[in-house]
Amino acid sequence: MKSCGFKSRSGYRDLRKASDFFSGAFCLFALIFAKTAVMFDASQPVFSLLDVCRSIRKTLSERYGSPFWVKAELHKLNRYPASGHCFPELLQKEGEKVVAQIRGTLWKNDYLRINNQFLQTVREPLGEGIGILFQAMIQYDPQYGLSLRIVDIDPSYVLGSLEKERQICLQRLSEEHLLQRNKNLSFPLLPAKIAVISASTSKGYSDFMQVLEQNPFGYRFYVRLFPALLQGEGAVVSIGEALRAVRACPIDFDVVMIIRGGGDEVGLSAYNRYELARRICLYPIPVLTGIGHSTNLTVCEEVAWFHGITPTELAVFVLRRFEEYDATLHELADRLRRAVQEGLESRKTALRHIDALLKTPGLHLRYQGAALDVLQERLRRASENLIRTENAKLESTENTLRWADPQRNLKRGYSITYQGDRLVMSDSTLSPGQRLRTILAQGEVWSRVEESADTPAPLKTEKKK
16 A cells, blocks of 8 residues: 555645636636627637536646545445445534535545455455545546546545544443443343344354254243344444344343354444444343354444354353253252251251150169259359349449549539529529529528629528538
8 A cells, every 4th residue: 555645746746726726717607608608709709518528638638647645534435236346425623614526536446445354454345435645537527517526535544534533432421420330331141032132044053043043952042133234334223223122122141142243343334433332331121142154343342241253152151051951050059959968967966866765764863863963154254244244233333423423523523503303504594683503512692682693793602511
């Protein structure tokens, strides 16, 4: 592949001259039309439209024959199956606004060569809605007008664009906290009801069903196919509609599997699209994918609950869940069988022991006496422990009451004041003239409130012995 950029400085200058030429030609035709609209001079030459167009084509072919590289969006491919030719729509956008647009021409042989390069490098056929870097030549036809003939397209540039789209999709899902949404769903213990999104003619779907139906353990599954396109421009919409159909189905499926088989890695770009990946993230039941031998995971594979390289791997994954559960049941059954056998042996031993005791009454009485001695000793120890515990509780309660004794606080300098039978807690409850009784550690003091708290004054006191 040739390096990106203009083939030569002369090619760039030719392109600028072409632009200037058409601008000048347009102005010239406008002036001629304006003059002829006023009057016509019979001495002036008259050109046919075909002559003008042929002159334009000749000028372009003579002066602007060098190919050059152009970066644009391949909006629509417009391939005609009958002829094999393509007439793509080429755009340049700034934001959502189209600032430049021109028709392209891609002849059949060029298309086949370029498409084969894409299949080998990008693992995708040449498609629509992608940014491309292409080598072109200006082409003008009197009947079909101006176009850019596409000579070559650099697939590595498209590969970089696809990877950039993948990274943008992952970043967007991460910012929305959706990357682990489907993975965090609880997986059913035994996924026996399976919804499969695939093509009925897909080899991968056939392999998946063969592994499930011919499993050596005799497990049975309910599998329902929801047909969909698995690659190409319509894959995102088709798979999305199939996911909606699964939810609308009255059957409560355990899992959904997107299967695309045959080991072909071509056509995986749909699984890097944000719309489809987000739908999988938000799906209410686990989504499993098996879409081919991809060295780099697609976004849909990364956000799915589980991804397998092939549909066969998905079938093996499901069977393994049943095998593990089956093995657990067998282990529990063995443990239960051993426990029952050990219990029976223990009961048999006890019965033999009792039988021996009944045959020797004296030995039985000694056995019971020993058992009573053991119980008596246990009772003695339990009683002593209980008494010690209760004594400790009583001592703790006594200490608490001792520390809470009012007389102890009075000795520390505190006093207790009553107004009648009511304990005085705040001066806001007192009024002038009320008699107060204050209890001290030794003796009592009687006093009378002379004034309110707003105008404090000495209280008259009298000591009562």
